[in-house]
Amino acid sequence: MQPKHKLEMKAISIEFPGVKALKTVDFAIESGKIHALVGANGAGKSTLMKILGGAYNHYTGRIYFDGEAIDIRNPRDAKALGIDVVYQEVDTALVPYLTVAENIMIDVMANEMKGKHFISWGKLHKTARTVMKRVGIELDTHTLVQDLSLADKQLVLIARALVTNTNFLVLDEPTAPLSQTETEELFRLMRDLAQNQDVGVVFISHRLPEIFEVCETITILRDGNVVADQKVESLTQHKLIELMLGRRFEEAYPKIQVPIGDTLFQVENLNEASGKVNNVSLNVRAGEVVGVTGLVGAGKTELCKTLFGAHDIESGTITLHGRELKITSPHAAVQQGVALVPEERRKEGILVDESVVVNLTLPSLEHFTSQAGFVNTNAERKAAVGLIDDLGIVTPNENQKVAYLSGGNQQKVAVGKWLITDAEIYIFDEPTKGVDVGAKRDIFELIGGLAKKGKGIIYASSEIPEILDISDRIYVMYDYTIVKEFETTEATEEEILLYSAGGNNS
Amino acid sequence: MTIQTTHATKKKSTLTVIVDFLSKWGTILTIFILLAFFSLTMPAFRTPSNMVTIMRSISIVTVIAIGITVSLTVDGFDLSVGSVATFAVALVISFFVWHGWGTLPAIIVALLVTLSVAAINSFLIVKLKIFDLLATLATMFIFEGVAMTYTGGGSISQGMPRVDGTPTMGKIPGDFRLIGQSPYIIIIMLVIVALVHIFLSYTKHGRYLYIVGGNREAARLSGIPVNRYRTLAYFLSALLAGMGGIILAARIGSAQVNAGGGYLMPAVAAAFIGYSVAGVKKPNAVGTLVGAILVGVLENGLIMASVPYYSLNIIKGLVLAIALAITYYRKND
Numbered sequence: 001m002q003p004k005h006k007l008e009m010k011a012i013s014i015e016f017p018g019v020k021a022l023k024t025v026d027f028a029i030e031s032g033k034i035h036a037l038v039g040a041n042g043a044g045k046s047t048l049m050k051i052l053g054g055a056y057n058h059y060t061g062r063i064y065f066d067g068e069a070i071d072i073r074n075p076r077d078a079k080a081l082g083i084d085v086v087y088q089e090v091d092t093a094l095v096p097y098l099t100v101a102e103n104i105m106i107d108v109m110a111n112e113m114k115g116k117h118f119i120s121w122g123k124l125h126k127t128a129r130t131v132m133k134r135v136g137i138e139l140d141t142h143t144l145v146q147d148l149s150l151a152d153k154q155l156v157l158i159a160r161a162l163v164t165n166t167n168f169l170v171l172d173e174p175t176a177p178l179s180q181t182e183t184e185e186l187f188r189l190m191r192d193l194a195q196n197q198d199v200g201v202v203f204i205s206h207r208l209p210e211i212f213e214v215c216e217t218i219t220i221l222r223d224g225n226v227v228a229d230q231k232v233e234s235l236t237q238h239k240l241i242e243l244m245l246g247r248r249f250e251e252a253y254p255k256i257q258v259p260i261g262d263t264l265f266q267v268e269n270l271n272e273a274s275g276k277v278n279n280v281s282l283n284v285r286a287g288e289v290v291g292v293t294g295l296v297g298a299g300k301t302e303l304c305k306t307l308f309g310a311h312d313i314e315s316g317t318i319t320l321h322g323r324e325l326k327i328t329s330p331h332a333a334v335q336q337g338v339a340l341v342p343e344e345r346r347k348e349g350i351l352v353d354e355s356v357v358v359n360l361t362l363p364s365l366e367h368f369t370s371q372a373g374f375v376n377t378n379a380e381r382k383a384a385v386g387l388i389d390d391l392g393i394v395t396p397n398e399n400q401k402v403a404y405l406s407g408g409n410q411q412k413v414a415v416g417k418w419l420i421t422d423a424e425i426y427i428f429d430e431p432t433k434g435v436d437v438g439a440k441r442d443i444f445e446l447i448g449g450l451a452k453k454g455k456g457i458i459y460a461s462s463e464i465p466e467i468l469d470i471s472d473r474i475y476v477m478y479d480y481t482i483v484k485e486f487e488t489t490e491a492t493e494e495e496i497l498l499y500s501a502g503g504n505n506s
Numbered sequence: 507m508t509i510q511t512t513h514a515t516k517k518k519s520t521l522t523v524i525v526d527f528l529s530k531w532g533t534i535l536t537i538f539i540l541l542a543f544f545s546l547t548m549p550a551f552r553t554p555s556n557m558v559t560i561m562r563s564i565s566i567v568t569v570i571a572i573g574i575t576v577s578l579t580v581d582g583f584d585l586s587v588g589s590v591a592t593f594a595v596a597l598v599i600s601f602f603v604w605h606g607w608g609t610l611p612a613i614i615v616a617l618l619v620t621l622s623v624a625a626i627n628s629f630l631i632v633k634l635k636i637f638d639l640l641a642t643l644a645t646m647f648i649f650e651g652v653a654m655t656y657t658g659g660g661s662i663s664q665g666m667p668r669v670d671g672t673p674t675m676g677k678i679p680g681d682f683r684l685i686g687q688s689p690y691i692i693i694i695m696l697v698i699v700a701l702v703h704i705f706l707s708y709t710k711h712g713r714y715l716y717i718v719g720g721n722r723e724a725a726r727l728s729g730i731p732v733n734r735y736r737t738l739a740y741f742l743s744a745l746l747a748g749m750g751g752i753i754l755a756a757r758i759g760s761a762q763v764n765a766g767g768g769y770l771m772p773a774v775a776a777a778f779i780g781y782s783v784a785g786v787k788k789p790n791a792v793g794t795l796v797g798a799i800l801v802g803v804l805e806n807g808l809i810m811a812s813v814p815y816y817s818l819n820i821i822k823g824l825v826l827a828i829a830l831a832i833t834y835y836r837k838n839d
Contacts, residue, residue: 310727334729348727351720362717363728369710377708417728 004031004198005066005167007083012051012061021047023224024061029168029200034190036211036232037204039221040244045204046088048221049170053085054078079107084161085170090153096146101128103145104160127163134197135159136189151182158189162199169193170202175210176297187214206295208237208501222246241497255470256448261286264456265425267307270316276302277311278481284425284456289447291471291488292460294500299480300460301343304429307458308340309333320424334363339423341415343430345407349414352403356395357384359402359413364420387416392442408439415446426450427458432466444470464493464500478502529832530785533793537800544807551810562688564802565695566591566754570766571773571780571794572702573746577638578777578789579706580739581719582631585642586623587747587773589649591766594620594751596653599662599678599761606676613682617748623649624744628737650764660763678759686757694753695795698746703791715739716788771819772801775826781833801825 009027013020022044029035039045051059054075063070065081072078078085087093094103102109105124113119125141132139137155145153154174161169171190175183191214193199203215211218212232220228220243228235228243235243265284270277276299284290294300305311307318309327318325320337327333330340342348350359361368361380368380384398391412395405402413411431418426428447432440447457447470461467467474467488474491476484476499484499498504528535545552570587577584594616601612623645630641654660658669667673684690706712718725718735726732751766758765779800780793804825808818 308727329731330726331729331731340727342727347721348723351717351724353720354717358713358717362725362730365710365713373709373711375708375710375713421729 005082005200006030006064007052007081007168007200008064008067009048009052010062010064012048012059012063014047014051014056014059021224022051022059025221025224025226026229027219027226028229029202031167031198031200032194033217034194034201034203034215036215036218037202037221038206038211038218038240038244043221043244044224045221046172049085049172049202049204052078052083052168052170053087054083055085076111079111079164082165082167083170084164084166084168086154086157086161086172086174088172088176090150090157093157094145094153097144099141100132100139100143100145100148100156101125101141103156104128104131104141104163107160108163128159131159131163134162136185136192149182151178151185154178154186155189162193166199168200168202170204172204173206173297174203175205175207183210190214206297206501208240208498208503211240212237220244237498237501237503238494241494241501245493245497255289256445256451258287258448258451260288260472261454264288264321266317266319268317268319270303270306270318271314272302272306273312273314276480277306278479280316280482282458282475282482284458286454286456287451288473289451289457289459289471291467291474292458292477292482293462293464293467293474293496294477296462298462298477298500300462300477301429302480303477304340304427304458304460305342307333307425307427308338310340334421334423337422337424338427339363339418339421339425340427341411341418341429341431343433345410345414345433350402350410350417352410353401355399356388356393356402356405356413357381357398360384360387360417361420362417364417367420383420387419390419391416391446406439408435408442411435411439411443412446415443423455425456425458427460429460430462431459432461432463462500464496467496468493476500529782532832533779533783533796533800537796537803540800540803540807544803544810548807548810551807556806556810558688558692560799560802560806561692561695563806564798565691566750566757567769567772567776567801568695568795568798569698569753570747570750570769571776571798572698572791573743573750574773574777575780575789575791575794576702576706576715576746577739577743579712579715579719580736581722582638582736582739583642584627584740584743584747585639585770586627586645586649587743587750588764588767588770589646589653590620590623590744590747591751591754591769592764593623593649593653593656593766594748595755595758595765596657596660596662596761598752598755600657601676602678602682603662603664603666603674603676604668609679609682613752616752617745620748620751621741621744624737624741627744628740631740632733632736650767653761654763657761661761663760682756683759684756685753686755686759691753691757698749699791699795702746706791711735711738719789771826772798772805772822775801775822775829778826778833779829781829797829 007029011024011026012022013024014022025048027048037045050056052072054072054077057073063072070081101124105128128141135155135158137152137159139152145156174186178186190201194201205211215232218230218232219226222244227246262285263283264286268281270280280303292300292303302311306313309329309332313327318327325336346352357380361384365375368376370376381398388395388398393409393412395409402410415431431443451457459471468491471488474486474488474496475482476496478500550556570591573587574584597616597619598612601607601616627642627645630636631638664678665674685694714730714735717730718732722732750769754765776797777789777794779797780790781787783793783796786793801822804821805818808821
């Protein structure tokens with residue numbers, strides 16, 4: 001049993017170039033409680049917890065520990081107070097080729113071995129075993145971390161946090177990659193820590209049912225502000241979503257109305273090799289914009305990549321114009337009329353070190369190549385200049401390196417490069433991520449233009465207002481599968497979010 | 507914190523301007539400084555015949571370095587080029603001496619057989635996903651050994667009986683020996699540089715190679731058959747290394763133990779020096795030629811200044827270190 005503690009963050013603000021991520025936020029937790037921290041993407045949850053964990057030092061505001069003003073400016077400060085944050089990306093925090101024991105004891109080895117040079121392996125494994133018992137992991141301490149399941153890795157991280165004296169434990173979306181039973185196991189541990197070991201647990205999750213299941217109190221963030229701080233039991237799922245979304249000042253984009261034709265693209269019972277797409281069936285008609293939405297980690301990106309052949313298909317059929325496609329690689333997908341604008345623009349969509357011309361003509365270079373294989377640079381340049389004009393890409397000239405363009409213009413390049421290829425199906429994965437309002441409008445117009453030409457469009461995004469603006473029909477994903485289909489005219493943001501979060505209306 | 511630093515305004519200081527200029531033109535400037543220095547200090551250096559000697563001496567290095575250059579375009583690295591050259595030497599000489607073949611069939615068959623190295627390299631790198639440097643390190647040893655085993659110890663020369671005592675009757679044809687003499691050797695080198703330059707800069711395939719090297723995932727998601735182009739790069743590098751071996755065989759007229767091994771280091775240096783020439787910042791054929799000239803001039807001048815041959819590696823190693831420093835220092839900007 002540890003003494004009870006109270007941690008308060010008062011008037012915390014932090015700014016990053018161009019964004020005020022947190023605006024005078026108050027946040028408090030106590031020993032022995034499980035406290036939920038929720039908010040839409042970009043609301044500031046992770047930022048707030050990173051401040052608590054000492055990852056940033058340029059914030060303003062004060063932090064009090066048991067009423068006493070303290071300073072957390074680096075991870076060491078946080079550790080000294082017994083604050084441990086288990087971040088979302090489990091794999092970045094673990095050393096895969098070391099054993100469970102070594103990973104658990106890594107902080108001890110790094111910080112508490114001053115002047116010592118030899119490791120006592122017996123003691124190391126023994127201490128690790130004691131902590132693991134507390135956490136309830138049954139593993140051989142000699143197992144290599146790379147051989148563990150994701151759920152076990154998470155438990156190892158929690159065990160690592162508990163090796164040193166832990167008063168507060170922050171779990172940033174721990175359940176996103178876990179199965180139902182693994183999640184239950186984690187909840188059991190969280191309750192045990194809170195009730196029997198007096199640890200204060202902060203639980204970040206997008207999944208509403210989970211919050212109602214394990215949390216006592218809740219703080220809701222919206223656009224860097226606290227909009228609610230109360231007991232969970234006084235909330236309903238619908239009320240919570242309303243608070244999370246608030247009244248959004250999203251600029252509305254008029255959808256370009258296009259007559260919708262026959263079914264163009266049909267996907268039946270699609271499964272991805274590693275299970276990241278689970279039995280998905282969908283269809284797209286000519287001229288139709290089909291929205292695919294869901295929370296981060298619901299499997300939208302995986303679905304897009306699988307349809308494009310960038311992930312291996314395990315089973316299922318994909319047909320275009322009633323003809324079955326053999327999508328074995330992105331190369332095959334492009335040959336058969338499927339194009340993808342990937343989510344990670346700078347990593348996957350464009351070549352930042354190449355010029356605008358080279359980027360724009362990349363998938364269609366064959367159109368500008370002679371029999372002998374020589375590139376007709378004149379024709380290539382002309383086509384690129386044409387696209388730059390059509391799409392309104394702001395660049396001094398077509399030979400500018402793409403690295404020097406703004407995010408919105410880079411995105412136009414990432415989209416524009418597919419326009420010469422004459423694909424039939426265009427898949428967009430989060431096309432407006434990191435794009436300003438003006439460029440967003442241009443991209444929407446471009447998508448409208450494609451629909452007008454009778455192309456089929458799959459538009460994946462977790463920005464629900466956007467999906468509502470642009471799509472004709474919406475599929476909602478949860479846990480790597482489609483859980484709901486809406487006609488856009490009959491869908492509301494609230495209802496979509498409910499299904500995205502694993503809820504339902506029954 | 508990193509976000510803040512990226513926001514810091516970048517002013518071009520005098521220092522950056524100088525560094526920029528040197529990283530673009532430093533190589534060519536260095537060549538001229540070396541030429542001037544050696545010419546002033548040693549009258550024998552500045553004779554036209556010595557200039558021809560330099561060009562002749564760099565031919566083999568250049569051709570092998572062009573092979574490395576092609577492997578670098580896909581962000582790979584072919585360390586096995588030296589052994590490929592050795593293997594090609596052994597094959598072509600054996601065809602002449604042991605089997606009495608004519609020039610053309612011997613060259614063609616030797617090149618085709620050396621491509622087996624490329625097949626193994628690309629299998630290891632593309633299919634088994636072994637890190638390129640390590641995969642080609644393995645094949646480097648394997649084919650050094652294959653060449654030795656095949657020849658029964660490493661050397662074959664005209665009139666020398668085979669290991670089992672069989673006398674050999676074949677002669678090395680005179681027209682084959684011409685390949686190794688100037689001006690032909692220099693012309694062949696220049697033609698190869700020109701062809702590879704055209705291939706890399708003006709064809710679709712060249713463009714794709716660079717794109718694959720620049721960002722493999724983006725290339726893949728643009729529909730480029732990435733593995734096919736990576737394989738192509740290793741086949742071209744082996745083919746060019748094989749050609750280097752053929753020229754080497756013509757030059758020395760016999761097969762020697764690990765004959766091509768010594769060309770690896772200067773070739774790597776030439777290819778990396780070539781990165782930055784004229785600010786291309788990519789592996790490129792012309793830059794590689796310039797790099798080879800730099801290495802050749804340095805070597806020739808130093809030998810003439812009676813620096814012992816066994817100390818030359820110190821200088822050549824330093825040149826490589828500087829070339830790498832320039833390449834990677836700029837990359838991390």
